[in-house]
Amino acid sequence: MNIGNKRKSSAIIIGAGIAGPAMAIQLQNLGMNTEIFESRQGHEINQGLFLGITPNGLNVLRDFIDIEKLKEEYTPGKMIFLNAQGKNIGELDTKYQKKKYGAETIQVKRAAISFELRKKVANRGIPLHYGKKLVQLFQNNNGVIARFADGTEKKADFLIACDGTHSVCRKILFPDAPKPVYTRQLSTGAFVKMDDMDQHFGAIHMTFGKKAFFAWAVSNQGDIWWFNNFYRENEPTQEEISSKLQEEMKAYLLKIHCEDPEPIYDIIEKTEEMFAYPVYEIPSLPKWYKGNICLIGDAAHATAPHIGQGASLALEDTVVLAKFIHEQSSLIEAFEKFQQLRQPRVEKLIQTARKVGNNKSIPNPITTFFRDLFLKHFIKMEIKKMDWIYGYTVDWKAPLQLSEIYNN
Ligand SMILES: Cc1cc2nc3c(=O)[nH]c(=O)nc-3n(C[C@H](O)[C@H](O)[C@H](O)COP(=O)(O)OP(=O)(O)OC[C@H]3O[C@@H](n4cnc5c(N)ncnc54)[C@H](O)[C@@H]3O)c2cc1C
The missing domain is CATH 3.30.9.30 (D-Amino Acid Oxidase; Chain A, domain 2)
Known part of the structure; x- marks a missing residue:
């Protein structure tokens, strides 16, 4: 599909988790008509515990919602590491983050982020339909039709799948793709x-x-x-x-x-x-898009929660995809560039999360001894090595560099 006349384009968003509402707002900013369809009922959507949102995610989120409002109930992201005897073996402060990235990691209830995003969606007049479980997709050169479990259908020019780890959109587009x-x-x-x-x-x-x-x-x-x-x-x-x-x-x-x-x-x-x-974990997908449909957030690349990047990555996706849709003359080019840019970054983060998860689970006397001894010094060295994760921002005016991820 050619998206030259963007202001008249319409988009279906599947999923009202974190990526869905943010994506709908990004597309509306481009002048498009968007509608969100969510399988859960309104009262079920507040499920979940709390999430870490790191500076890279906060720097996207602040464009939509008031971060201070989110902080009405939160815990700070500073970490104190303790050994099994309760001894402080290292601290990871977030002051460096504030200075360097303009935002500090916080933990907030998932329901609170979801609520604030959905409130913004409502204020913007973007329709959000609950109880709409996507079950089938059809597409041709003219657009996409989404069919829901209640038998209703919706037609639009393109569709962004934000339906999470067990994405039905992914299963329909790529039936042979590896399962989570x-x-x-x-x-x-x-x-x-x-x-x-x-x-x-x-x-x-x-x-x-x-x-x-x-x-x-x-x-x-x-x-x-x-x-x-x-x-x-x-x-x-x-x-x-x-x-x-x-x-x-x-x-x-x-x-x-x-x-x-x-x-x-x-x-x-x-x-x-x-x-x-x-x-x-979703094994790496060869393609995140097909025709007029593109997967983002957990639907494309679920990460283990050990480094608290699931929501932040989903938010980053929305701004990068919106920018490519804005810049490219066709959707397929926008989707292609989106995957080229995002996949190396998210896969590097998935590896990092896996390593952190393994370190948490297997106490071993020798590694414990060295960990207690060196963690403080290690943290000091590592703090700056996190720039590639937390310092990620998208400058709307500057071209995105497809090679940037390899430099870190
Ligand atoms: C109920 C729930 C609780 C969570 N709790 C935590 C937590 O405590 N800690 C943590 O770190 N992460 C949690 N996560 C994951 C975290 O929210 C995501 O990793 C992250 O926010 C990425 O967001 P996303 O929008 O890609 O996916 P998600 O936030 O998972 O959103 C996907 C949305 O799509 C909807 N959906 C799924 N299938 C369909 C369909 N067929 N048709 C229409 N809509 C559909 C889902 O109901 C959901 O609202 C939770 C996710 C969910 C769904």
């Missing part, structure tokens, strides 16, 4: 009410416990937000997660953290409802 692989890990966590914890506000306590890793922080509202990983051979269903797995996970966590420094055991004991999010 369950990594035998659940990302678990919860919000817990505990008295007298306010003095611990200011940092995430990343503890390399005796048998496993555990992280906790105090929010500006005085609540505990914690996360860690739970290992389970068989992929659980959502029903198992909300029923029998709750007890299983709690008993297991209490057992493996019983010798770890305070207040870890107490936090787990006081946890009433645990959130568990099975971690998947």
